[in-house]
Amino acid sequence: MSKNDSDTSKKTLYLDIGNSSIKGAYKVGTQWMVLTDERIFTALELVNWIQKHPDSFDEIVIASVRDDVTEAIAKELKHHKIIEISVSDIPRDLLNYETPKTLGIDRFLSCYGATGQTNKSVVVIDAGTATTIDIMDQDDTYHGGVIIPGIWGFSEVLSRKAPALPFVEFEIPKQWPGKNTVDSLKWGQAGFYEFGVVGILKKYEEEFGDYELFLTGGDATVLEGLLKKESKVRPFLVFEGLERLVNQLKAKK
Template identity: 30%
Template sequence: MVLLIDVGNTNIVLGVYENNKYVTSWRISTDAKKTSDEYSIQTMQLFRNAKLNPDNIEGVIISSVVPNIMYSLEHMIRKCFKKEPIVVGPGVRTGINIKYDNPKEVGADRIVNAVAVHEVYKKSAIIIDFGTATTFCALAQNGNYLGGSICPGIRISSDALFEKAAKLPRVELENPGHVICKTTISSMQSGIIYGYIGQVEYIVKKMKQEMISLGEDEPIVIATGGLANLIASETDAIDKVDSNLTLKGLNILFQKNKE
């Protein structure tokens, strides 16, 4: 079995693959203040609840956009699994060619998603990851990572509205079903959700135009992340939601680098 760890700004996703097949995954809060002992207790409890034996983990790979949490996580892995983790970053074989001006600036999560799409779908693609930030990545069919866009995530936008407007409440992120709404809460939900859908559709449209002008076929649009289904259900701009895209990419990278 392989343990896959994707560290985001809000959540850490831990996944287990066996023989290149998904077994299970868990989502816990990202907390840089936790010690390696605290992460060890939490991780071992997850394994016990799932009736998985930690001794069967043959290797561990980590993708992280939170540098100050890595010390605790790496020590947890050495303590619990007696393994030295592969950390996605410079020196890791990916099979894709990053065309950024400075490739080191590309977040590990974006690289992992691009690897998954290149290996699994083998097409020109636009990858949208609905996380703390929403990222749009353009991937050529030959594996060239062309670049992309980064926007505030839906929750960040919603929280900013609540924090900066004195009379507006915090609202659940759910579709009100109408654009013209008759309560403050549903009006906020309408503006947040449909406004974000409009943003997604416009950026996808512009990225497709630029990719086609570079000689690519019309790209497939793949979404992942916690709120991908909420947005995808209201727009034709997204072709497929792949909730396990990052875990797939981490497993692929582990297989490429395990020796």
């Protein structure tokens, strides 16, 4: 961790730099606000936006899986106060994971944001470009998870490998099994995805016992309707976990 202090009253911009996009959020009172209505896809676009709003934020907190993007942003924003959070900032006793150096910090942060809202273990499904399904116990120990293609990954594979097949909506047909090509494809895409996720959730319950289910990511609401299982949709989980971790690290200094 670098360049931080104990002043928690400052307005802070939180950045989640993933493999395919950069997302930003900040708080107004207790409410989270997105940086823009659309995802920011490049470091240059982000830097330009921040430079057009130079007095908006006193500090910028970055959690990133892309060192090159982080370095580029920090270089261009050298006059801003930057706090970089990496996996090395996570207390080692909270990581029951064999290869912390390869862990995408967003996976930990989503779970950490969820356990801050309950006294139970949590399973967090982040439904984005990829779907991650991770578990953290009630003592904030991260136990790992599963990575599968995102909701649209299945249809993209078929469209590339079998372009003659028709495009179908991502939904579960009313009749089982599919009695026509369109419904057969729907079962193969939405149904296969649902069965896989449900099976993983059942495995977690068998291994770890009861938990609360949290959904986040761009396709969280689609997944919510698909699973028909009690869950909490929290679009800002990564930022909530990032804020929680930063505040705890500041308190220790």
